[in-house]
Amino acid sequence: MLKTKLTELLGIDHPVVSAPMGSVSGGRLATAVTAAGGLGLVGVSYGDAAFIDEHLPIAAAGGGVWGAGCVMFTFDERPGLWDKVLGYAPPVVALSFGNADQVRRYVSEARSAGAHAVVQVHEPEQAEAALAAGASALIAQGAEAGGHHKVRATMPLIPTIVDLVQGAVPVIAAGGVADGRGLAACLALGADGVMLGTRFTATEESLATPGFKATLPTTRAADTVNTRIFDQVRGIPWDRAYPARAVANDFYRTWGHREDELIAHRAEVEPDWAAAVAADDVQQRAMFAGEVVDLVNDIRPAGELVRELVTEAESVIARVSAATRG
Amino acid sequence: MLKTKLTELLGIDHPVVSAPMGSVSGGRLATAVTAAGGLGLVGVSYGDAAFIDEHLPIAAAGGGVWGAGCVMFTFDERPGLWDKVLGYAPPVVALSFGNADQVRRYVSEARSAGAHAVVQVHEPEQAEAALAAGASALIAQGAEAGGHHKVRATMPLIPTIVDLVQGAVPVIAAGGVADGRGLAACLALGADGVMLGTRFTATEESLATPGFKATLPTTRAADTVNTRIFDQVRGIPWDRAYPARAVANDFYRTWGHREDELIAHRAEVEPDWAAAVAADDVQQRAMFAGEVVDLVNDIRPAGELVRELVTEAESVIARVSAATRG
Numbered sequence: 307m308l309k310t311k312l313t314e315l316l317g318i319d320h321p322v323v324s325a326p327m328g329s330v331s332g333g334r335l336a337t338a339v340t341a342a343g344g345l346g347l348v349g350v351s352y353g354d355a356a357f358i359d360e361h362l363p364i365a366a367a368g369g370g371v372w373g374a375g376c377v378m379f380t381f382d383e384r385p386g387l388w389d390k391v392l393g394y395a396p397p398v399v400a401l402s403f404g405n406a407d408q409v410r411r412y413v414s415e416a417r418s419a420g421a422h423a424v425v426q427v428h429e430p431e432q433a434e435a436a437l438a439a440g441a442s443a444l445i446a447q448g449a450e451a452g453g454h455h456k457v458r459a460t461m462p463l464i465p466t467i468v469d470l471v472q473g474a475v476p477v478i479a480a481g482g483v484a485d486g487r488g489l490a491a492c493l494a495l496g497a498d499g500v501m502l503g504t505r506f507t508a509t510e511e512s513l514a515t516p517g518f519k520a521t522l523p524t525t526r527a528a529d530t531v532n533t534r535i536f537d538q539v540r541g542i543p544w545d546r547a548y549p550a551r552a553v554a555n556d557f558y559r560t561w562g563h564r565e566d567e568l569i570a571h572r573a574e575v576e577p578d579w580a581a582a583v584a585a586d587d588v589q590q591r592a593m594f595a596g597e598v599v600d601l602v603n604d605i606r607p608a609g610e611l612v613r614e615l616v617t618e619a620e621s622v623i624a625r626v627s628a629a630t631r632g
Numbered sequence: 633m634l635k636t637k638l639t640e641l642l643g644i645d646h647p648v649v650s651a652p653m654g655s656v657s658g659g660r661l662a663t664a665v666t667a668a669g670g671l672g673l674v675g676v677s678y679g680d681a682a683f684i685d686e687h688l689p690i691a692a693a694g695g696g697v698w699g700a701g702c703v704m705f706t707f708d709e710r711p712g713l714w715d716k717v718l719g720y721a722p723p724v725v726a727l728s729f730g731n732a733d734q735v736r737r738y739v740s741e742a743r744s745a746g747a748h749a750v751v752q753v754h755e756p757e758q759a760e761a762a763l764a765a766g767a768s769a770l771i772a773q774g775a776e777a778g779g780h781h782k783v784r785a786t787m788p789l790i791p792t793i794v795d796l797v798q799g800a801v802p803v804i805a806a807g808g809v810a811d812g813r814g815l816a817a818c819l820a821l822g823a824d825g826v827m828l829g830t831r832f833t834a835t836e837e838s839l840a841t842p843g844f845k846a847t848l849p850t851t852r853a854a855d856t857v858n859t860r861i862f863d864q865v866r867g868i869p870w871d872r873a874y875p876a877r878a879v880a881n882d883f884y885r886t887w888g889h890r891e892d893e894l895i896a897h898r899a900e901v902e903p904d905w906a907a908a909v910a911a912d913d914v915q916q917r918a919m920f921a922g923e924v925v926d927l928v929n930d931i932r933p934a935g936e937l938v939r940e941l942v943t944e945a946e947s948v949i950a951r952v953s954a955a956t957r958g
Contacts, residue, residue, distance in 0.1 A: 482787030
């Protein structure tokens with residue numbers, strides 16, 4: 307048992323959250339995490355009506371405390387999608403990658419709809435904006451995370467954000483955590499829970515393709531790179547402040563240092579790339595993974611992972627506690 | 633009290649190490665840290681006969697378990713300096729930034745001289761090489777550290793190195809730690825101690841200049857940058873794998889994006905720069921600081937810091953332990 311302000315706020319058993327990863331975190335993964343006592347988040351991500359209508363009902367049917375994760379900057383132009391998300395009455399909405407205006411708007415609307423609005427931040431200024439907007443909790447994400455991130459690392463970022471928040475809302479640590487040691491470490495830093503992405507990608511329930519799942523256990527942190535090319539080929543207008551950490555593959559080796567050329571030739575490149583992705587070609591597709599992939603050596607059932615994270619964290623805390631008694 | 637494999641190996645009271653920072657970690661700082669029960673390291677760094685002859689005797693006279701930190705790649709061409717370091721019989725030699733051959737040589741010679749040889753590593757391959765060379769302990773340093781570093785972040789790096797080491801030698805975590813929360817977190821990750829740089833720069837005993845010390849409490853992580861220009865202007869042939877994190881100042885704003893030009897014009901630039909540094913011009917001098925500068929808000933006596941780190945870590949462990957009991 308690990309009781310924190312996060313478990314109290316949400317009424318969940320364990321302070322463990324599965325990240326809302328686009329194309330990875332579907333209803334089945336969220337349900338498995340929630341059923342095991344954590345908080346399962348569906349990766350609505352950039353928003354896609356078919357995905358929302360397929361996966362949010364699965365999570366909602368699972369019951370318990372689940373959530374939908376939305377990338378704010380992509381929702382402004384498609385208001386119907388946001389209403390569609392709220393229509394499924396997620397108990398939690400996780401909001402990431404928006405400017406201060408977007409944070410205010412989506413936090414306000416999520417809370418009006420009765421959801422806890424959890425906002426992901428990457429630096430102190432964003433935490434201040436999220437608190438001012440009335441966020442229910444913060445996710446503080448370090449740059450060792452997989453996928454999109456900013457530049458601050460988890461170890462110094464968490465206590466900095468915790469000091470700023472001063473207990474006003476729970477803080478969830480993300481980036482670099484894959485096991486009970488990371489969970490215990492983040493609690494020591496003052497966080498109230500952890501969010502894991504890469505570790506939950508490597509689960510039986512994730513939507514990651516067979517090729518992607520087979521790749522993770524043999525991938526090391528040194529095989530990951532920060533790049534924008536997977537956003538460029540998809541034509542997603544990411545702010546340049548947010549590169550994405552992905553597994554280096556042939557597509558990266560071809561375009562990683564020719565981003566401008568890729569932008570210029572996207573119309574020719576994209577169809578072949580999309581066809582390769584559809585065929586699960588791991589040398590072409592984006593496989594977002596964090597530095598913590600070093601600690602991910604198998605594909606596991608998500609619920610088992612949640613339980614093991616907590617059990618291991620308890621053992622770790624007992625071990626460290628014993629050290630204080632000499 | 634925090635007993636770990638590191639405190640047992642070295643016979644010290646607390647698993648707290650002050651980093652051997654060049655021009656910052658003199659004999660007085662090392663002595664203060666050692667006297668408080670930690671391990672104080674003198675920053676011999678690139679080696680300078682006058683510095684060695686001034687500061688190692690201070691640390692040696694303080695008695696207890698102290699050490700000298702040497703940057704390996706700069707010692708090969710100056711064998712007299714290495715012998716001079718060993719001549720002061722440091723109980724610990726901290727070795728950083730060398731290739732596998734240098735690690736083998738300096739570990740072997742340090743151990744033959746009766747010292748514990750602690751090797752700093754930044755990735756799993758370097759840890760393997762250090763273990764093979766017979767290192768007494770490892771320092772695993774994350775990229776959020778101040779000064780020179782590689783790319784992996786502390787949170788995922790520490791458990792990765794701990795798994796690799798499998799208890800063969802103690803692992804000291806470095807990068808992103810400034811207080812008892814960080815110490816407790818690193819112990820949870822499996823480390824046997826922590827090494828702090830930025831926090832010990834901001835102490836009464838450090839050799840940091842008045843201007844540098846006055847800068848730290850008002851500097852935020854966002855004010856730090858990774859750059860090679862301070863190495864270039866000093867003409868130190870650092871491997872490009874190791875940029876250095878420093879406080880952005882006018883010198884950085886002038887040259888940070890014109891490194892090649894700085895190399896080409898070094899002969900003209902260096903004298904004025906050196907004169908400004910001698911005058912403690914903080915807009916010109918290198919002020920190495922880590923992301924954890926966010927948590928450094930005062931200048932403190934080093935011994936008080938050591939004791940507070942341990943006391944706070946004990947409170948943190950008690951707090952987290954209470955969470956496991958609901």
